[in-house]
Amino acid sequence: MEILSLLATGFAQLFTPVNLMVLAAGLVLGMLVAVLPGLTLVMGVVLALPFTYKMGVAPALILLTAMYVSGTYGGAITAILFRIPGEPMDVPLIWDGYEMAKRGEAALALGWSLVAALVGGLVSAVVMVLLAKPVAGIALAFSTPEFFAIVFFGLASVVTLSGSSLANALISLCLGLLIATVGVDEVYGADRFTFGQPFLQDGIEFLLVMVGAYGIGEVLTRMSTGFAAPEGGAGQGTGRFRTAFPSLAQIFALKATFARSTATGIVVGVVPGAGATVSAFVAYGLESQYGKNRAALGSGAPEGIVAAKSAATASVGGALVPLLAMGIPGSGATAIILAAFLLHGIQPGPQVFVANAELVYTVFATVFAAVIGMCILGYFAIRPLCKVLDAPEAIVSAFVVVFCFVGAFAARNNLSDLNVIAAFGVLGFLFERYGFPIAPLVLGTILGPLAETNFMTTMVSFDNDWTVFFTRPISGGILAFAAAGLAWPLAKAVWKRVHDSRRAHARPG
Amino acid sequence: MDDRNPNALRRSLLIAGSTLALAPRLALAQAKYPSRPVDFVVPWGPGGGADQLARRLGSLIEKDLGTSLPILNIAGATGNTGMTKLLSAPPDGHTMAVFIADTLGTLAGGKGRYKLADLAPLGIMIRQPSGFFVKADAKWKTFDELLADAKKGEIKVGITGFGGPDEMHVVKFNEQGAKFRPVPFAKPGERYASVLGGHADVVIEQAGDVRSFLDSKQMRPIVFFADQPQVGYESIALAKQHGVTLAISQFRAIVMRAGTDPKHVATMAAAMDKAAQSAEFKKYLADELAFADSYIPAAKAGPFLAEQLALIDANMPKS
Numbered sequence: 001m002e003i004l005s006l007l008a009t010g011f012a013q014l015f016t017p018v019n020l021m022v023l024a025a026g027l028v029l030g031m032l033v034a035v036l037p038g039l040t041l042v043m044g045v046v047l048a049l050p051f052t053y054k055m056g057v058a059p060a061l062i063l064l065t066a067m068y069v070s071g072t073y074g075g076a077i078t079a080i081l082f083r084i085p086g087e088p089m090d091v092p093l094i095w096d097g098y099e100m101a102k103r104g105e106a107a108l109a110l111g112w113s114l115v116a117a118l119v120g121g122l123v124s125a126v127v128m129v130l131l132a133k134p135v136a137g138i139a140l141a142f143s144t145p146e147f148f149a150i151v152f153f154g155l156a157s158v159v160t161l162s163g164s165s166l167a168n169a170l171i172s173l174c175l176g177l178l179i180a181t182v183g184v185d186e187v188y189g190a191d192r193f194t195f196g197q198p199f200l201q202d203g204i205e206f207l208l209v210m211v212g213a214y215g216i217g218e219v220l221t222r223m224s225t226g227f228a229a230p231e232g233g234a235g236q237g238t239g240r241f242r243t244a245f246p247s248l249a250q251i252f253a254l255k256a257t258f259a260r261s262t263a264t265g266i267v268v269g270v271v272p273g274a275g276a277t278v279s280a281f282v283a284y285g286l287e288s289q290y291g292k293n294r295a296a297l298g299s300g301a302p303e304g305i306v307a308a309k310s311a312a313t314a315s316v317g318g319a320l321v322p323l324l325a326m327g328i329p330g331s332g333a334t335a336i337i338l339a340a341f342l343l344h345g346i347q348p349g350p351q352v353f354v355a356n357a358e359l360v361y362t363v364f365a366t367v368f369a370a371v372i373g374m375c376i377l378g379y380f381a382i383r384p385l386c387k388v389l390d391a392p393e394a395i396v397s398a399f400v401v402v403f404c405f406v407g408a409f410a411a412r413n414n415l416s417d418l419n420v421i422a423a424f425g426v427l428g429f430l431f432e433r434y435g436f437p438i439a440p441l442v443l444g445t446i447l448g449p450l451a452e453t454n455f456m457t458t459m460v461s462f463d464n465d466w467t468v469f470f471t472r473p474i475s476g477g478i479l480a481f482a483a484a485g486l487a488w489p490l491a492k493a494v495w496k497r498v499h500d501s502r503r504a505h506a507r508p509g
Numbered sequence: 510m511d512d513r514n515p516n517a518l519r520r521s522l523l524i525a526g527s528t529l530a531l532a533p534r535l536a537l538a539q540a541k542y543p544s545r546p547v548d549f550v551v552p553w554g555p556g557g558g559a560d561q562l563a564r565r566l567g568s569l570i571e572k573d574l575g576t577s578l579p580i581l582n583i584a585g586a587t588g589n590t591g592m593t594k595l596l597s598a599p600p601d602g603h604t605m606a607v608f609i610a611d612t613l614g615t616l617a618g619g620k621g622r623y624k625l626a627d628l629a630p631l632g633i634m635i636r637q638p639s640g641f642f643v644k645a646d647a648k649w650k651t652f653d654e655l656l657a658d659a660k661k662g663e664i665k666v667g668i669t670g671f672g673g674p675d676e677m678h679v680v681k682f683n684e685q686g687a688k689f690r691p692v693p694f695a696k697p698g699e700r701y702a703s704v705l706g707g708h709a710d711v712v713i714e715q716a717g718d719v720r721s722f723l724d725s726k727q728m729r730p731i732v733f734f735a736d737q738p739q740v741g742y743e744s745i746a747l748a749k750q751h752g753v754t755l756a757i758s759q760f761r762a763i764v765m766r767a768g769t770d771p772k773h774v775a776t777m778a779a780a781m782d783k784a785a786q787s788a789e790f791k792k793y794l795a796d797e798l799a800f801a802d803s804y805i806p807a808a809k810a811g812p813f814l815a816e817q818l819a820l821i822d823a824n825m826p827k828s
Binding site: 043046049050139140141142143144183184186187188189198201202203272322326327328329331332335338339342347348349350351352413414453457460461463 | 554560561564568581582583585586587589590593594622665670671672690691692693694695696697698699701702703705706707708709720721722724725727
């Protein structure tokens with residue numbers, strides 16, 4: 001009951017005209033920065049930070065928290081409509097969302113993403129309020145072996161993204177992992193595949209691979225077919241859809257997916273350094289291995305959208321837990337929110353729940369209000385945005401290309417990045433043409449560095465004893481799940497081949 | 510419009526456009542400095558210590574200079590991606606950068622692609638001593654107890670990365686028979702969690718950076734690597750009392766490209782000097798638990814950097 005009355009005070013703080021205006025501004029800004037691929041959510045929060053210097057502490061936190069929440073949504077729109085992931089966490093949305101959009105169900109795909117964000121966001125907010133202190137302990141239980149196990153699980157989900165050929169998917173994944181090794185190694189500082197080129201020293205940003213292979217690659221593919229809209233293609237986004245939202249019965253049918261991925265989002269969000277991107281990948285991987293409709297995943301199944309989006313949004317509540325309860329920033333955006341706290345002379349940690357309870361609960365209230373506000377904003381954005389798809393595809397594609405290049409440049413202000421993104425656009429085109437899936441490539445470049453750093457740090461920390469990955473209960477458990485998920489389709493494929501060849505041999509004889 | 514020869518049209522437009530853009534700029538450049546916004550390169554991610562320093566300085570000197578100082582976060586390669594940006598910009602005084610101890614460390618042994626002489630320092634703005642921090646409820650009350658345990662068995666120390674000043678300090682104790690095992694955690698959040706979660710016994714940090722954990726009694730310092738006691742923690746041991754005199758403080762300097770017109774360097778250095786004397790900047794130093802005499806003006810900043818580099822050179826751990 002004490003929590004409820006505190007939360008009520010938090011809402012009272014929030015529902016003043018000034019604070020509500022700040023909340024609305026934060027929601028709009030967050031969505032805008034998330035839409036542009038190079039301007040990440042973290043960057044957006046950083047750019048907003050100086051404006052909070054002169055504000056009171058409550059509006060400052062409301063602004064940044066609102067940006068953080070709505071920043072996890074904006075990229076879904078571009079991912080689903082144009083195959084440009086605005087943020088790395090939106091990559092899994094492409095796999096099913098864009099497929100749905102191609103079928104002419106763009107509005108429905110966006111509707112599902114909104115429902116997923118709403119459910120994931122609200123449930124994680126409730127968990128955050130009720131369990132902030134006990135849940136915070138999870139953050140500390142995870143060390144590098146556990147973190148490696150989580151990322152490995154995300155990588156293992158590759159088997160479900162294989163499309164027609166598992167071999168091609170593994171080749172694509174390995175290429176992605178290889179690209180991820182380019183540059184100066186993070187642990188020992190050795191140059192790898194840099195060929196003495198200064199721009200390679202810093203590695204190849206996954207952003208460039210992601211936006212190039214998906215965004216530019218798709219435009220090239222469409223251009224090669226002369227932009228002839230296929231029957232029922234993405235060209236007709238709005239016309240045929242009266243409702244953009246799934247029915248309650250449809251939503252309820254996916255309750256297991258919602259539960260699984262929201263829980264994943266919260267737990268992964270709590271672990272420092274993981275955040276929305278890893279949550280989205282892991283939830284998608286879980287769905288592909290244990291979901292009821294796993295066979296259809298990747299071909300435009302709403303489960304894929306729900307898994308990735310509800311996990312990404314749920315990670316927000318998760319990441320705020322260690323920040324508020326212990327003062328540990330779990331992600332880039334929470335690090336900036338921490339800075340805002342410190343600038344106003346307040347230090348998050350166990351004592352903040354006592355000393356500044358009102359403020360903590362204002363942040364909690366903001367998360368609730370921001371999740372709802374973001375969904376309302378998204379709802380009104382869906383229709384006009386789908387209208388864009390009615391414009392001639394050649395023109396939309398030109399804007400997509402500009403958007404990709406501006407995004408890539410905004411990330412580091414580096415001109416050579418533009419050549420890299422173009423090169424990956426061509427690679428994406430070739431992949432598509434010759435039946436190699438792009439998803440594992442992108443997965444490898446995003447998760448590869450995380451896997452490597454955590455693996456290496458574990459080896460350094462435990463004197464090169466690789467058994468720790470299996471003997472520590474949490475990491476061992478997660479790895480067992482990943483191994484099972486990897487082995488099962490492989491075994492099935494091998495068995496099928498053996499079976500088929502036996503039959504083939506049997507017939508002539 | 511002549512559709513058959515779009516290149517010619519484009520070229521003439523480009524020439525016309527650039528002439529228009531350049532003409533007033535050239536005239537102004539001779540009249541006054543800075544004649545346009547000065548790019549402030551932060552070779553680290555947004556939100557970190559270097560970034561905060563740049564943004565604070567920017568707001569303090571913008572009015573003075575009468576121009577804005579847009580911050581460019583260009584992270585990577587221990588700060589060297591951003592330094593490449595600085596060194597490839599023309600030396601006209603319209604680009605400057607934050608330069609920190611870790612980046613200086615990459616120049617040790619002449620291994621960097623550029624030399625200290627390629628930089629014109631405008632001032633050392635902040636200096637903070639590094640120290641060992643343990644969890645508040647750790648069993649070691651004093652550094653003597655920790656050191657005794659480290660001689661008996663392995664103690665894990667969270668550091669920012671191999672090859673930097675953090676590792677050098679640890680290696681100095683290991684040369685005296687301690688068994689500290691440095692474990693790299695590049696991200697600050699992971700470094701803090703490592704010691705609070707018990708995955709590392711000790712973490713090397715600067716007091717200002719872990720201030721929230723100190724104030725909330727989650728961590729405490731156990732030894733500092735400094736010649737003078739840490740502000741606010743005067744009773745904590747100094748490494749030199751335990752036979753390790755090496756003390757490479759974390760510093761953050763502002764530099765321009767060498768070869769910039771000395772008049773421009775002087776103008777900017779004077780602006781830095783004025784900012785460093787302001788009450789606001791002094792409060793920032795105090796909040797960061799930095800040395801009160803952190804600031805080293807441009808004239809003495811060069812020798813300071815050279816001396817620090819020599820110190821790092823001499824203590825480079827053998828790999």
